[in-house]
Amino acid sequence: MFRRLQNWVNRHFQSFFSLLLTCLLVAGSLTLKDNYLVVTKYTPSGIINWEINTTNARRDSILKEWQAGFKKNQIYTSKATYSKTITGIDAVMFQNTVDYIFIGIYVSLLLILIIRIGCQKANPRRRVISQRTILIFGALAILAGLLDVFENLTTYRALLHFKVKEPLPNAWVIGIPAHLKYLLITIVICKLLYESFKLGKPRFWLEYISAWLGRLLTYSWRFRIVLITLLIFFLGLFISGQIQDMLLSINTSRWASFYFLVITTLLALMCWHLPKAIDNSLKISYKSFFMGPTDFDNMRLPAGARPSIKVDTGRLLGAAGFLIPATGILHTMNAYNIDYMLNGISPLVLLMASMIFYKILLRYRWIEKLYKSDTKVIQWRFWLSMVLLIFPIVFWGGISGKQNREPYFLAYLSLDLFFLSAMFMITATLRTSVPAIKKWHIAPWVTFSGLFAMIFFILCNFPSFLNEITSDNRFYTMPIVLCAGAGFLLFFSFLLFAGKKTGVSLITFLLLFTVYRSVSTITNYHEAFIQKQExxxxxxxxxxxxxxxxxxxxxxxxxxxxxxxxGTPYPVFFVNAYGGGLRATAWTTMVIGTLDSLLRRNNNMSDFQHYVFSYSGASGGTIGLSLLCSARYQYRQNTSADTVFYPLNSLKIYHNDYLTSNIVAFLGRDMLASSLGIAPWADRARLMEQDWERNTYPHNLDMSVTISKMWKGKNYEVPLLFANTFDVDSGKKGITAPVLLDSLDFPSTIFPEEEIEDPGDLRLSTAAFLSARFPYVSPTAKLNGKHHFTDGGTWDNSGAETSLQVLNVFERVRNKMIKADPVFSYVQPQFLALPNSAQRTEPTGKPKNLFEPLAPPVGILNSRIGYMKKSEDWNYSLSRIKHYGFHLFRPMAEQVPDTRIWPVLPLGWQISDYAMTRMRVSVQGDTSAINKIMACFGISPKR
Structure with missing residues (x-):
């Protein structure tokens, strides 16, 4: 019987070894959940220090540190919402439970390695190790596992006793078995390594790894277009908070989810199909690229044989097209603290494990073994699998009502993609053996669907067409962008295909031509829009x-x-709003709108903006301030009727789509115009300005009014707007303002509005977006051929420095007027700073070592953060010295009512209802900040 076990292990060693390694990766990820709560001063190596400890004093210190460290999670599930506090003790108990799985996996790995070594022969007559040795070392591996189990049981008991304050077992009860366990594992591993060296395995391993890396580099270059597409997809889903927030918006629309699944499926199929045409470009015609049939090049193989490595690579690329968004959705759910099965496993680990599992399926032909009998497919098994996999997708998509729009339902969208990946792998593997599928030529369906996606994206570059699609919704940004990805993938794949056929690198020539045209032509493209009137x-x-x-x-x-x-001085506010995309815009207007409403309601007096002298903003904060000024301007005859930005009203403005046209133009019309050195149409920056002008007009806002006109007529109810920007040519700050500024008061500063000659002027939208030129997403703005203005947050993301400079002028004038009229001595300046990112309330772990080559760029990037904080600290310090007021109003770590989820506050130009609701709740819930501001008006604190 033992001999049969050896033969079975020897026959299936590679497949099961790979599978066990994958399981070890997943289990290892689970055992590291919340590990930063476990790593403390007394346990720098985590739970290992607990295991090998043998002194009761150190044990008690460890437990106290674990109990003191904690984090708070707001958990949202389909059945309940609740707040959960997790201490280091809870984290250790979870790791301890998961460790049982880990034990089973590593013991199994050691056993099959021992048995595998026992199957090897040093020469035809003698095996490397005897059967007795196999039994001894197998027993040692099992004993190590049993000691680990005993250690876990004792650890659980100790932790439980500590929680209920009962006597603890001695530390050596855990420490001695742990030392024995590590000793036994070390002996087994040393024996395996020793026998492996005797067999010359290290050389074989190095040769195998070298060959594998060689194939990886070869195929990475050969299929580079597909890999670049998948890499961009991956980075967007795993890094961008904007896309994470967009996924939550997609989830609220059934049609948006459907389109997302459809275009993702198309991208995955293209990632699988196009590499075949590129690899075999010398043998197939241009017609075959679109119509098929296509397959990988089999020039050096026997007749009828297929290149299995290439075939498997193509299928893995297709599977990645499903798995990347599937795990990206889980990454979003982790960011929102939305509970789902296996949420302890890192989505990145889950992605790696899924890809390795599919590689094992393909490498060892498990799909053929399951579905084939000899060379024929067992039809009922195949079709039953398809039905079982597609049924939940259709069922979940057909659920009506509020249920399928809840945040937890994102898990089902992720499962849809996992099921689609499984359907793809099974179908792609068996398609030539299933008669009904074999007759279906997939090539034209894939290529012409990609061509349709390309045409659709081209049409989206026409504003009238795109505005019709995105009217009154913001759900379709990602499907439209994925259509662009499909179009670019098809276009560049065809160029690569044609280049291989002709022997001319068309992509290289295209890139060189575009670079040449870009640097050799001078156009007025990306010129800041200047309104000219007779x-x-x-x-x-x-x-x-x-x-x-x-x-x-x-x-x-x-x-x-x-x-x-x-006894209460008259408050005059100088407001500065931080940058941060649309979240900064929404937060700024919500705070000011809330203060307006409270002041009118509580004191029967003018609203808050009546007491604001100036607004200074950067990036998205400037947009919010410009909206406030626009509303104020429209209601200048009756400012008490201005309720546009009362907390509930302002949400309507942000329901519009301010992102899609910008992204579409960035990937489409702007890329084409810049590449050809022409300027036939408005650039993406102007399109965004037009979006804001169009979408805010129904809310009684006029973003198209010119700066000079807006502050003309001695109307002092509209606070002065100072829009901060940054000139990349001179490295100086720029300030767009409706008043003339003295360079002595604002040193080393450019004044764009003053450089524009009659009859030209900047619109309010243009002035605001000179400050909100988010790098790369928005282009730098040319002005007068001398300046290129980029985002105001490039240097000072707070607007605080400009606010202080305005205050200095204000105080100089006020001090002069006090001599003539002492009533002005009762004025007290007040700083109001509006950062828009929530303060972190829990530790993120110990600082990690900084890799030396990264230090300079990280330092350069962080210098702007340091300057921003320095500017705010200047204002705070001055407020203490001069007895001014200083107020900081930022979002709190608030969950959404009735859900207890914590939406991310994205950095971008689109925002979900959940994130907006979170900010609205935060504004109204921060009574300490509101009370402090209301006290300036003699209003008693809010209870």
Missing amino acids: NYHKSLDSLNNYTEQWLISRKPDIEAFVKKHP
């Missing part, structure tokens, strides 16, 4: 004079305020 005269007041007139206009108000609130 007989238009731009007249800007100086900041000094504007400040004086503003204070004069507030004199009666100051007198009334001081009379009503003796």
